Amino acid sequence: MGGDHGPIVTVPAALELLRKHEDVCAILVGLEEKIRPLIPGELPSRLRLHHASEVVGMDESPALAIRNKKDSSMRVALDLVKSGEADACVSAGNTGALMAISRFVLKTLPGIDRPAICAILPTVSGHVHVLDLGANVDCSPEHLLQFGIMGASLVGALEHKDRPTVGILNIGEEDIKGNDVVKRAAELLKESGLNFIGNVEGDGLYKGEADVVVCDGFVGNVALKTSEGLAQMLATFLRQEFGRNLFTKMAAVVALPVLKHFKRRVDHRRYNGASLIGLKGIVLKSHGSADSFSFCNALERAADTVRSGVLQRISERVAQQHTIQEVN
Amino acid sequence: MGGDHGPIVTVPAALELLRKHEDVCAILVGLEEKIRPLIPGELPSRLRLHHASEVVGMDESPALAIRNKKDSSMRVALDLVKSGEADACVSAGNTGALMAISRFVLKTLPGIDRPAICAILPTVSGHVHVLDLGANVDCSPEHLLQFGIMGASLVGALEHKDRPTVGILNIGEEDIKGNDVVKRAAELLKESGLNFIGNVEGDGLYKGEADVVVCDGFVGNVALKTSEGLAQMLATFLRQEFGRNLFTKMAAVVALPVLKHFKRRVDHRRYNGASLIGLKGIVLKSHGSADSFSFCNALERAADTVRSGVLQRISERVAQQHTIQEVN
Incomplete structure (x- = not known):
């Protein structure tokens, strides 16, 4: 309903x-x-x-x-x-x-301890599972470890991957960066036996650096919504540019099959359905x-x-x- | 150097x-x-x-x-x-x-108390100043208030706006959402005399909902880098689609002036130069x-x-x- x-x-x-x-x-x-x-x-x-x-x-x-x-x-x-x-x-x-x-x-x-919201985002080479996307605004390192275990289990079960790679969303590639919770969570993930690959920066999400990326729900939600906003803005700009005058409208007709293919490829509707895991x-x-x-x-x-x-x-x-x- | x-x-x-x-x-x-x-x-x-x-x-x-x-x-x-x-x-x-x-x-x-990194992002209707983008991974509500004051002063000075609008990056539009630091910071901003418009979600950044958006450096950096990653991925996909075969390559030639105009409009190089404010x-x-x-x-x-x-x-x-x- x-x-x-x-x-x-x-x-x-x-x-x-x-x-x-x-x-x-x-x-x-x-x-x-x-x-x-x-x-x-x-x-x-x-x-x-x-x-x-x-x-x-x-x-x-x-x-x-x-x-x-x-x-x-x-x-x-x-x-x-x-x-x-x-x-x-x-x-x-x-x-x-x-x-x-x-x-x-x-x-x-x-x-x-806490369920998380896990969604799929497209990447250059396939897709990535990201959690949490908003259920838990404050997370302890242990929660982030559990997210890693749940994400890896989900990808393992859905995609028959033996050892899916797990990363943690952070603001630098070096171990020294990030806040205390993220640093401690990275240590726990390292010791967990998961296939942990370390820090993933925001841009790494879309580069397909890991099968699973964990973060707290505040950061994850901001990353997701920011992406939605940027994609919408770019789509608006593209429409405006192709609608600018007679020539650009003719160009749009010629380019339409290509643009449709592009749109299908990044269509967020194909990724709909986030798991409450x-x-x-x-x-x-x-x-x-x-x-x-x-x-x-x-x-x-x-x-x-x-x-x-x-x-x-x-x-x-x-x-x-x-x-x-x-x-x- | x-x-x-x-x-x-x-x-x-x-x-x-x-x-x-x-x-x-x-x-x-x-x-x-x-x-x-x-x-x-x-x-x-x-x-x-x-x-x-x-x-x-x-x-x-x-x-x-x-x-x-x-x-x-x-x-x-x-x-x-x-x-x-x-x-x-x-x-x-x-x-x-x-x-x-x-x-x-x-x-x-x-x-x-702490300087912040303040950069400009394009929006549907113009641009937005966002701070902090990575200098401060942990922020108190007072720090976020100071970011608001600095951001509003910068926009006021640069763009001759009397009362630039200030928002706080959050994960919901309602006051009840977000973590404790963000909620308290929103209270301080409300009492500050700044032109505070309340919560801005990730997608609101690109909708131009505010002249200035404040956040801690961890969240801000993730939002910025995630945007960079998504934009790069979409550019890659667009190039791939137009390079797929002879027909799509011809379409690319026809659409080139439009695509160039589009590219110029979202060219991140035009927004280069973040203030250490x-x-x-x-x-x-x-x-x-x-x-x-x-x-x-x-x-x-x-x-x-x-x-x-x-x-x-x-x-x-x-x-x-x-x-x-x-x-x-």
């Missing part, structure tokens, strides 16, 4: 998911009277409708949402994950509320402004995550970490 | 500066035997050469540079500012060393990889800063701030 557009986006995305993936079933959770009219004809066999009478507002306080909205679509969807009726929950709604209710309903995995269940957050194409990508990413067995992988890796720490 | 290229870039830039601005004199500080051969014919009347026998390495420890290199080009140039022989110092060298030696030689302005003297840091065009822009920015009388403006504003705090 959430996001900027609600069921008008999420329902067609779910129908597209079922069309593309024959092994997937979908449960649409929310106001039945709003959802049902958006499904043409009979309900497809792999689609269920689960009524929930309330909706968490996009600006609603997470604490109030937990206390007062026990029949919100968000809460009910997460309850379905908790009971095992659903394998994953995907929402385009209020991020803070989704994280808070997920923690409240599902709890964190053993050995994980560290919970006893799979939860993905779609961008609030997602369209159907974009939301369907988040749904597919959720299905991939379920198939990957990532939760067990994290649990095993955390247990292994405890052994490493006892030996040290 | 510093930067990735040394005098081969800085000397032609200085000559270009003199050609463009008849009221400016330049002193080239460094190894005379390296600099002199780069000046064709006689020394122009407004150009002086000041020999310095040492060079601070790009990776040299700032503390060691202060202690051991008393005749480095950086140190000597800053001594010239201190003695009043020069009005400003511009360097493409080691940022940490430039900041440390500047503090050591020039000292900070009264009421300013808060010192009793004017010091600018050029990007280490700057070419002559880019370095000349930093030199011109330094000349503008000298003409603006910004140092006095900061001092007056800091004194005013003390009065405001006493009244509160």
Whole structure:
């Protein structure tokens, strides 16, 4: 029900998911009277409708949402994950509320203090998983170590990489730079047995220097949003330049196939779907402004995550970490 | 002498500066035997050469540079500012060393605890001054307030704006978001009498939401470097797409004037020259990889800063701030 557009986006995305993936079933959770009219004809066999009478507002306080909205679509969807009726929950709604209710309903995995938001960004050579992107504004070195373990487990499970590389976002390549938390976290990551490659600077994110980059949620969120803002500005400038006069408009027509290819390559909609990782269940957050194409990508990413067995992988890796720490 | 290229870039830039601005004199500080051969014919009347026998390495420890290199080009140039022989110092060298030696030689302005690095970024509607970009990895709320005062004074002086808008970089638009330091800093900025507009998110930087945005040096540096990395990646992708085959190459030829115009508009070289602000003297840091065009822009920015009388403006504003705090 959430996001900027609600069921008008999420329902067609779910129908597209079922069309593309024959092994997937979908449960649409929310106001039945709003959802049902958006499904043409009979309900497809792999689609269920689960009524929930309330909706968490996009600006609603997470604490109030937990206390007062026990029949919100968000809460009910997460309850379905908790009971095992659903394998994953995907929402385009209020991020803070989704994280808070997920923690409240599902709890964190053993050995994980705080869940994090992990998203994928494109790089020159592929892509990178970055966490945390805003769930935790203040992090201890131990939290950053746990983010590294969770990120590496996720990439390992999703991409079948044995030893994904892990870096820490910092402001210099030398060990001496950065603040105390980052320096201590780097030491912990070095001792962790992860494939830790050291500091990654802001520009290193897009150079593909690591498979996983960890940072606190404040810095990560600024990096993500700054990137969004810059990309939007550059797109605006490019449109303005090609729309300047008759000649530039003709040039635009000639260049259109190239520009379209370029746009497809950097289309943020393809990267939609951030994992709320560290919970006893799979939860993905779609961008609030997602369209159907974009939301369907988040749904597919959720299905991939379920198939990957990532939760067990994290649990095993955390247990292994405890052994490493006892030996040290 | 510093930067990735040394005098081969800085000397032609200085000559270009003199050609463009008849009221400016330049002193080239460094190894005379390296600099002199780069000046064709006689020394122009407004150009002086000041020999310095040492060079601070790009990776040299700032503390060691202060202690051991008393005749480095950086140190000597800053001594010239201190003695009043020069009005400003511009360097493409080691940022940490430039900041440390500047503090050591020039000292900070009264009421300013820490100098900051302030650079200009393009926005959809113009540009924004952002500070700090890496000098201070940990900042107190009071430091962020001082950054706001310095940034507003700089914009006021350079752009003749009476009440430039000031924002604080944060991860949400609501007051409740962000960490404790940022929240407290926002309170101080609100009470400061500055034209404070509240939180600016990462994407707001490029939307031109404020004339000045303050943040700690860790976050600012990540935002800046992330932007550089993303811009480089997008440029690479665009080049790749236009170079894909014969048709796309022909499209590139047609689109070339438009693409050139676009490139000129977002050319980071035009924004080169970050102010080390808060010192009793004017010091600018050029990007280490700057070419002559880019370095000349930093030199011109330094000349503008000298003409603006910004140092006095900061001092007056800091004194005013003390009065405001006493009244509160």
